[in-house]
Amino acid sequence: MSESLDFTVAIPTYNGGSRLPEILERLRNQLYTENISWEIIVVDNKSTDNTAEVVKTFQAAWQCPYPLKYCFEEKQGAAYARKRAIAEARGKWIGFLDDDNYPVANWVSVAYAFGQKHPNTGAYGSQIHPEWEVEPPTNFQRLAPFLAITERGDLPLLYAPQNKLLPPSAGLVIRRQAWLDSMPNEMILTGRVSNNTLTGEDLEMLSYIQKSGWEIWYNPEMEIYHRIPSWRLQKEYLIPFFRGIGLSRYVTRMVNIEPAIRPLALFIYTLNDLRKISFHLLIYGLNVKYSLVLACEMQLFMSSFISPFYLWSHGYLTPKTKT
Incomplete structure (x- = not known):
């Protein structure tokens, strides 16, 4: 060395x-x-x-x-x-x-x-x-x-x-x-x-x-x-960018949570994501379609909500086999 x-x-x-x-x-x-x-x-x-x-x-x-x-x-x-x-x-x-x-x-x-x-x-x-x-x-x-x-x-x-x-x-x-x-x-x-x-x-x-x-x-x-x-x-960059951030959130949310209580944490996070989606639509309504900032926020909330399902279905959360 x-x-x-x-x-x-x-x-x-x-x-x-x-x-x-x-x-x-x-x-x-x-x-x-x-x-x-x-x-x-x-x-x-x-x-x-x-x-x-x-x-x-x-x-x-x-x-x-x-x-x-x-x-x-x-x-x-x-x-x-x-x-x-x-x-x-x-x-x-x-x-x-x-x-x-x-x-x-x-x-x-x-x-x-x-x-x-x-x-x-x-x-x-x-x-x-x-x-x-x-x-x-x-x-x-x-x-x-x-x-x-x-x-x-x-x-x-x-x-x-x-x-x-x-x-x-x-x-x-x-x-x-x-x-x-x-x-x-x-x-x-x-x-x-x-x-x-x-x-x-x-x-x-x-x-x-x-x-x-x-x-x-x-x-x-x-x-x-x-x-x-x-x-x-530009929208063409930002929407996929925020989608990627949201889809990764299950991992970053769970690192510091003990495995035994992760199901409860997932339940709480899921409810909170649904709350954010609902309030965003309630407050801004159709403006989400016309505002880039609001559209990015909605994409983040939606992707965060589906994050655990996306990661499981794409194999990110399955144990990696050693080679």
């Missing part, structure tokens, strides 16, 4: 050749890292564009004391890319940035400092600001957190398990030991791919870490900007 480092920045990417140069430039110009031993790893999640060539070009001109590495993950899905990053990383802390996340100049230094100050934390998320390519629809702030927009004030916040709220994976820092202590060999949710819209793999991962007794925090000093192109605000 090679010598460990203080920190690893991991960038999982799929067809990110056009987006990677800006984030790599941001990382090349990080400030106040002189006393931190760290590295950058780009995890190519089976891209079909020029991602590998872009990274090689940067590597050829790389003159920073911290290395820029590249690895290829054959299995598509964010969970597989993250797992590969953990395996490749030498850092005690692994900070994940998506290829459309642009960290401020001190992101690495304040990320590492926060971990040092909080010995019981297993993971902590960034403050994430949106960079909209076009102005979002009216009332879109109701949906913004689902697009990894996380602006929860300027003070650190501990995510209490009973609040059922966790940070997104964009800008998330994970303690390597917490991952090793908490994660099963295989997760149920693996991330969106071309023939599968299920998401929620980040919440499943964090739920395991929280269940193991590690604290999870929001650190507002770690600021990143999330660039959101216009196509991510």
